[in-house]
Amino acid sequence: MSVRVRIAPSPTGNLHIGTARTALFNWLFARAQKGQFIIRIEDTDQERSKPEFTTNILEGLKWLGLDWDEGPFYQSQRIELYQQAIQTLLDRGLAYRAYDTPQELEARRAEQQAKKQAPRYDNRHRHLTPEQIAAFEAEGRPAVVRFKIDDGRTISWNDMVRGNVAWQGSDLGGDMVIARASGQGKIGQPLYNLAVVVDDLDMAITHVIRGEDHIANTAKQILLYEALGNTIPTFAHTPLILNQSGQKLSKRDGVTSISEFQAMGFTAPGLANYMALLGWTPADGEELFSLDEAAQKFSFDRVSKAGSKFDWDKLDWINSQYLHAMAVEELLPRVVPYWREADYAFDLEGDRDWLETLVALIGPSLTRLPDAIDQGRFFFTKTVDYSDDAKAHLQQAGVTEAIAAIATALEAGANLETNDDVQSLIKQVVKDQGVKKGLVMKSLRAALMGDLQGPDLSTSWLILHQRGFDQPRLQAALALT
Ligand code: GLU
Numbered sequence: 056m057s058v059r060v061r062i063a064p065s066p067t068g069n070l071h072i073g074t075a076r077t078a079l080f081n082w083l084f085a086r087a088q089k090g091q092f093i094i095r096i097e098d099t100d101q102e103r104s105k106p107e108f109t110t111n112i113l114e115g116l117k118w119l120g121l122d123w124d125e126g127p128f129y130q131s132q133r134i135e136l137y138q139q140a141i142q143t144l145l146d147r148g149l150a151y152r153a154y155d156t157p158q159e160l161e162a163r164r165a166e167q168q169a170k171k172q173a174p175r176y177d178n179r180h181r182h183l184t185p186e187q188i189a190a191f192e193a194e195g196r197p198a199v200v201r202f203k204i205d206d207g208r209t210i211s212w213n214d215m216v217r218g219n220v221a222w223q224g225s226d227l228g229g230d231m232v233i234a235r236a237s238g239q240g241k242i243g244q245p246l247y248n249l250a251v252v253v254d255d256l257d258m259a260i261t262h263v264i265r266g267e268d269h270i271a272n273t274a275k276q277i278l279l280y281e282a283l284g285n286t287i288p289t290f291a292h293t294p295l296i297l298n299q300s301g302q303k304l305s306k307r308d309g310v311t312s313i314s315e316f317q318a319m320g321f322t323a324p325g326l327a328n329y330m331a332l333l334g335w336t337p338a339d340g341e342e343l344f345s346l347d348e349a350a351q352k353f354s355f356d357r358v359s360k361a362g363s364k365f366d367w368d369k370l371d372w373i374n375s376q377y378l379h380a381m382a383v384e385e386l387l388p389r390v391v392p393y394w395r396e397a398d399y400a401f402d403l404e405g406d407r408d409w410l411e412t413l414v415a416l417i418g419p420s421l422t423r424l425p426d427a428i429d430q431g432r433f434f435f436t437k438t439v440d441y442s443d444d445a446k447a448h449l450q451q452a453g454v455t456e457a458i459a460a461i462a463t464a465l466e467a468g469a470n471l472e473t474n475d476d477v478q479s480l481i482k483q484v485v486k487d488q489g490v491k492k493g494l495v496m497k498s499l500r501a502a503l504m505g506d507l508q509g510p511d512l513s514t515s516w517l518i519l520h521q522r523g524f525d526q527p528r529l530q531a532a533l534a535l536t
Contacts, residue, residue, distance in 0.1 A: 059091045060090065062116075065100065066097075067103040072296060075330060077264065078119075078121050079121060081264045090261070091125060094113070098129055115317075121327075140283055150200050153176075154180060176201070196238075212277060215262070226271075227271070248272055256280065264290075268295065298364070321374050322424070332363075333365070378424070386414050394428065416514050416515065454536055456490070457484055461529060
């Protein structure tokens with residue numbers, strides 16, 4: 056039987072990293088097993104679901120590279136199917152209408168709480184007589200539909216992550232509501248557990264891979280699978296992503312949605328790589344891999360039961376590895392929006408060669424894409440501010456002469472196109488001025504960069520020279536000597 060898995064996000068918020076990681080595990084499993092990955096949008100909650108969240112979720116999955124084979128299917132378009140299933144359960148006596156009012160339920164819950172009992176429905180409308188039903192109907196009381204849960208039942212399954220899991224029927228809170236309240240014998244809005252099971256059966260889902268916060272739902276859903284189709288998928292409950300204090304990562308922890316990570320300048324392959332390591336370790340211990348490589352190695356026996364702590368340092372490290380290894384042609388278009396945002400003046404087409412040289416220079420020192428703003432700033436302006444260290448160096452003996460000699464050589468049209476040209480010009484100055492090479496290099500760095508540290512001097516100079524920014528900086532430095 057071919058593997059069919061699904062991700063079923065509710066569009067009540069932007070794509071959360073937890074959902075994206077679950078989607079990733081589904082995707083990896085589908086690709087590893089040569090199966091199908093399906094998207095289903097669980098938008099039955101009309102008040103909280105918003106189309107812009109659906110868009111954000113689909114775009115986030117696409118951006119991460121999690122392509123799907125079927126869907127997106129929308130639960131809001133499948134309500135009739137769920138209502139039919141509910142009707143079947145009613146007809147077969149596996150579900151019933153319950154007429155308890157919200158006030159009655161609330162009063163009973165308060166009583167249970169006062170006795171320190173777990174809240175549960177006491178199943179009191181399971182056996183209403185036809186007269187009682189008629190009386191409630193005549194009163195015009197709306198009814199929910201409840202599915203019968205056998206308290207004496209032990210529900211167990213062999214979880215691909217957690218091994219054998221068992222739940223007592225009595226721990227599921229009594230007969231469960233599968234349709235919201237509706238009057239006049241109608242079936243109200245179908246609820247999550249019912250809709251999931253109808254869809255998973257209809258879509259022939261073989262493996263349900265989702266967060267461990269759904270374990271109690273799984274126990275309930277197994278009863279519904281038995282009632283509606285008698286084929287039960289295999290389950291894998293993936294560990295939660297935790298914050299630094301070991302709690303489930305939530306909105307309160309700041310950045311949690313994929314679009315925010317994207318805006319912070321993480322790359323899609325870097326973020327996806329990091330997310331795969333949140334709960335999974337490949338057998339070979341590799342930490343850097345593409346999604347396709349991960350798919351070749353993925354299996355649930357290497358997914359941990361324990362929650363995984365979100366680690367910004369590790370994410371930064373992985374992202375930096377992707378940025379450092381990225382070809383200039385790929386990196387430039389990713390950096391350009393940040394430079395535009397910073398208002399740097401350049402012409403993407405006319406300056407392309409120059410921009411590519413610059414990107415090649417700074418690429419190896421980027422951790423996140425916006426770092427390119429600071430690292431690039433220096434190359435887009437004619438002048439530069441001088442640090443105290445640079446100013447102090449410019450006061451040293453021999454510095455004026457060295458800088459002046461370079462300025463003169465430039466004035467005379469010295470050829471400066473390659474690193475070799477730079478080296479021979481420096482050599483010439485060392486010889487003519489009788490000064491140490493170290494002094495010339497340091498003076499040049501101070502004069503051109505305004506600081507004593509920075510990227511490769513020779514390449515930086517060439518980049519500045521191409522813009523004509525070296526001569527004005529040499530002159531400005533001379534004024535400080
Ligand atoms: N809509 C549910 C969620 O977003 C889906 C759970 C499931 O995979 O069944 O958590």
